[in-house]
Amino acid sequence: xxxxxxxxxxxxxGMTNKKSLKCEQxxxxxxxxxxxxxxxKPPELMFVYSYEKLSINESVPSRFSPECPNSSLLNLHLHxxxxxxxxxxxxxxxxxTGAYNEQFFGPGTRLTVL
Amino acid sequence: xxxTTQPPSxxxxxxxxxxxxxxxSTISGNEYVYWYRQIHSQGPQYxxxxxxxxxxxxxxxxxxxxxxxxxxxxxxxxxxRDTAVYYCIDIGxxxxxxxxKGTLLTVNP
Numbered sequence: 001x002x003x004x005x006x007x008x009x010x011x012x013x014g015m016t017n018k019k020s021l022k023c024e025q026x027x028x029x030x031x032x033x034x035x036x037x038x039x040x041k042p043p044e045l046m047f048v049y050s051y052e053k054l055s056i057n058e059s060v061p062s063r064f065s066p067e068c069p070n071s072s073l074l075n076l077h078l079h080x081x082x083x084x085x086x087x088x089x090x091x092x093x094x095x096x097t098g099a100y101n102e103q104f105f106g107p108g109t110r111l112t113v114l
Numbered sequence: 115x116x117x118t119t120q121p122p123s124x125x126x127x128x129x130x131x132x133x134x135x136x137x138x139s140t141i142s143g144n145e146y147v148y149w150y151r152q153i154h155s156q157g158p159q160y161x162x163x164x165x166x167x168x169x170x171x172x173x174x175x176x177x178x179x180x181x182x183x184x185x186x187x188x189x190x191x192x193x194x195r196d197t198a199v200y201y202c203i204d205i206g207x208x209x210x211x212x213x214x215k216g217t218l219l220t221v222n223p
Binding site for chain 1: 211216
């Protein structure tokens with residue numbers, strides 16, 4: 001299995017809802033990432049997990065809460081989001097976190113906040 | 115902010131080679147040059163990376179100048195499916211991908 005899967009593909013939520021995005025990989029990768037991509041903009045890094053521990057938080061608001069239950073799974077819990085949080089949320093994984101490790105991206109979850 | 119600069123757009127005829135340039139004016143000695151692309155509404159796709167030497171794989175070739183201040187990604191026989199935004203990125207010990215605006219390559223029939 002050489003892919004990163006993300007569910008759901010699309011999500012519509014209200015500002016008072018709580019929802020979660022899921023990302024999974026079975027390549028034995030030990031680093032996993034969340035990115036946010038607004039329309040017509042490049043992806044922006046949000047979080048990095050290395051060996052199931054959070055190693056980078058790019059000053060993301062607390063309404064986004066990442067979780068890495070095991071080495072294959074990465075979640076992003078969403079609560080009290082704003083309409084400006086509507087975006088494509090991308091997950092990626094890599095064998096490790098050295099600069100020589102390419103990242104493999106999932107197809108993304110397109111989130112709309114009403 | 116992204117450290118690389120790329121032309122915003124390029125066109126290429128189908129079947130011809132596409133040569134995409136990138137300037138790495140502030141690259142340091144331990145930083146790798148990476149290329150990714152993103153086809154519309156899909157996740158980015160890794161293409162190739164290198165440190166000092168030129169590299170080739172089944173997708174593309176990467177040419178890095180001797181001073182490492184510029185690189186060129188070469189798609190030898192572009193197809194319509196190669197239409198995408200292409201990003202070049204310098205990655206060092208912090209292993210963070212910082213995407214710039216990239217180059218929109220349009221392959222025309």
